[in-house]
Amino acid sequence: MKIKATLDRIPGGMMVVPLLLAATINTFFPNLLRIGGFTEALFVNSASALIALFLLIAGTQINIKTAKSSVGKGVTLLVFKWVIGSLVGLLGFWLADSNGLFLGLAPIAIIAAMTNSNGGLYIALAGQYGKEDDKAAYPFLALSDGPFLTMVSLSIFGAMGFATGMFSLTSLIAVVLPLVIGVVIGNLDREMGDFLNKGSDKLVPFFAFALGMGINFEAIIKGGLSGVLLGVLTVLLTGGIGYLIFKAIGWNPIVGASEGSTAGNAVGTPAAIAAANATFAPIAELATVQIAASVVTTAILLPIFIGFLAKRVEKNGGLAKYNERN
Template structure:
């Protein structure tokens, strides 16, 4: 049975197939793997630990001389993601109907979904299509976790003020530290870095499966067509524009597209914003289900979209993405 060959033929298959399989299990048989012990530890609760290990291994391939490239890529990804999401959110606020909705979408849902990316998904896609400095850009993307950047946008637009506790420097350091440990190990001993790096790709299907165990397809139904539309917009606008920006700079455009998702933690952003400013409470519930639908939609659609772009790029250049990486 040619499992790997089959997965390789599917766009983003090594990541998207385990993720969708787990999401199906979580939707229809949620307690099947939640039986404790090693089973639950590996298949349900392992994503954070495996992503941290993946990040540490990526760090072993980063030299102190090349670390600046990772910082540039991370800040570029973070900036354009926020600018696009906040900009479309502002348009939605300006063009909202009498119910405060734009194309059936709550503006707060648009900003929350489009400015916050799924870090696990980015790591998996950057691991499959990018280089080590692309993976090492991830800690800067963690700055978009939670409601902080959504609140920044709303504060700039004059619709709310800041609230304490919306951003934690400690949380950022906690994400950055595994990468820094890897950088130190790799620079102290190249052989140790090479040893660790050999197994990094094998982590992808395992943490993808664990990520999928946090997805429930009923979120798409609850969010309705508007929630699916939000997910499609997130992929096409933040992912598509990310592709063009990275291509213009001269970096791997596939990695720019890998930011075109919505993080699971963004689901809690509307309620967090409403708790800080009660004027958002009437929209918070609708925005929550729309963001949840975007999380699931982008998790399914983005790997497929990236697989399509990768095949198109390979056909145009006559080279595989990994070969293209070597020249960027």
């Protein structure tokens, strides 16, 4: 049975198949693997640890030259995703109906879903299609975690004031530190860096599965068609425009498209916003389920979208021409 060959034929297969398999198990048999011990530790609770290890290994391959590239890519990813999500959200406020909805979507759901990306998906996709400085751009994306950027957007729109406690320097350091340790190891001992790098690709299906164990397909039902629409728009707009921006700059466009997702922690954003400004309380519950549906939709759709984009790039000269550049 040729499992790897089969996965390789599926767009984003090494990521999407384990993720969907786990999501199916979590939806219909949620306690099947939650039995404690090594089983639960590996298949349910390992995502954060494996992603941290993935980052550390990526760091071992970074020198000063690629570090500059990582900063540029990370900042570009962070800024363009925030700008796109904010502009679409602003359009939602302008064109909202009498119920305060745009295309059935709460504008705060649009901003939260489009500005907050799934770091695990980005790491997996950048690891599969990009190179070390693409993976090392991830820590900058941690700035989008939680409600902070959504509240900045709302503040700019004049809808509410800035709220304190929405960004933690400690949390940012906690994300960056594994990468920094990897950089130190790789620059102190090149052989050790090469040794660690041999196992990085093998981590992808394992943390993809663990990510899937946090997905429940019921979220799509609760969020309805509007939530699915939000997920589709997030993939096509933030992923598609990211693709075009990176291609225009001369960077790997697949990496730019890899930001087209919604993070699970975005689900808590409406409640945080409603707590800071009661004006948003009536719409918070609807926004929450719409974001949850977007999380699931983008987790399924983005790897498939990326797979098709990668085939398109391969027909036009391949990814190698981008991955050979700094």
